[in-house]
Amino acid sequence: MGSSSKRKKEKQKDFQKPKLKVGKTRAKPENFTDTSFKSKSIVLNQQSLHLNAPSSNSVFTHNLSLLTSKSDSQPSERDAPFASPLILDGNTNVRTQLVKLLRTLPRHDIEDHVAQLLPYIRAGMTHLAADIRVSAVEILSWMVEAAGEQVVSCPGGWIKTLNCFLSVLGWHTEESSKWSSNRASFGKSGSQGRPMVKVLGVLAEFLDAGIGQHDAGDDESPEDDGFSSIWPFPLSCTGQHMISDSSAPYAYLNLFGQPRDEEGEMYETREDRFRVFSNRFMPVIERGVKSAREEGGEMGRASSGVSKVLKEAISYGPGA
Structure with a gap:
């Protein structure tokens, strides 16, 4: 009985209001933290001052170090080459x-x-976010303009990228349907067709880089290929047999890489790219262009660029 009455008295203490005397403040709780202090100085570790402005190399190195930053408040400093x-x-x-x-x-x-x-x-082109898809298409347009030959001839650059285009546009073949089952939506602006117009324009640029007539050559004779003036007689076209100046001249051999399938293969010549395109993509893209042309407006005008590239590629043929 004694222990139970003791517990009752302890519980009653929790509900009793302490009597405060005039001029005295309330007692502070046990977990009270004093925050009334003020700092009179701020010390920054590893701070350095220079009379001269930092060099461009140091600024560039600093920007590279910020790539892993998770802050969105400094987007301009997070960007760096590649x-x-x-x-x-x-x-x-x-x-x-x-x-x-x-x-x-x-x-x-x-x-x-x-x-x-x-x-x-390619991951951006099939991303769930509409604005990321638009940005990825824009970056691809820049890269085709800057290095179109490398884009269409690198491993997976031809077939895999075409499958991404077909998935975004909804022009599916049996292979491209694995990437996406439906036409990718571009959000609110997609209803006006502007992103799709952009995609069609970039598709025309991509096809022109891969199978366009500029890759066909001008039927120049060996004496006009730019090498005869460098190599004296009896050497002829020697430059064509020299090692390429690229960083990986034997990358097409895939000596140390993973085995490639047909989609990940390198198609370095226009003839190879045209052969794959005509067998796997030509019919479905022609149907898609026809459907876009029937919509009229900006979509119809954008589809004419793709149609023009296809007509020129067919006229020159696979061996052009």
Whole structure:
């Protein structure tokens, strides 16, 4: 009985209001933290002051170090050359600054990095977010303009990228249907057809780089190929047998890489690309262009660019 009455008295203490005397403050709780102090100085570790402005190399190195930053408040500093994962960044400002930066890079710096950029671009083209898909298509347009030959001839650059285009446009073959079952929606602006117009325009640029007539050559004689003035008689066309100046001249052999299937293969010549295109993509793209032309308006005008490339490619034939 004694213990029970003791517990009752302890519980009653919790509900009793303490009597405060005049001029005395309430007792502070046990977990009270004093925050009334004020700091009179701020110390920054590793701070350095220079009379001269930092060099461009140091600024560039600093920007590279910020690539892993998760803050969206500094998008301009997070961008750097060939920052491939930023293509899929959820922040619109980051992707916008990335596109602006990529457009300032010299072309010879882009050609050797096409194979690393393309997988991220294809992932962006089939992304769930509509704005990321639009950004990926825009970046692909820039890369085709800067290094079109490398884009269409790198591993997976031809078939896999075409499958992405078909998935975005809803022009499915049996293979491209694995990427997406329905036509990709471009959000609110998609109802006006503007993103689809952009996709059709980039598709025309991509097809022109892969099977366009500019790859067919001008039927020049061996003496006019630019090598005869360099190599004296009796050497002829020797430059064509020299090792390429690219960073990976034997990449097409895939000596140390994973085995490639037909989709991941390199199609370095126009003849090979036209053969694959005519067998797997020509009918479905022709049907899609016809459907887009029937819609009229901007879609119809954009489809005419694709149709023009197809007609020129067919007229020149596979062996052109």
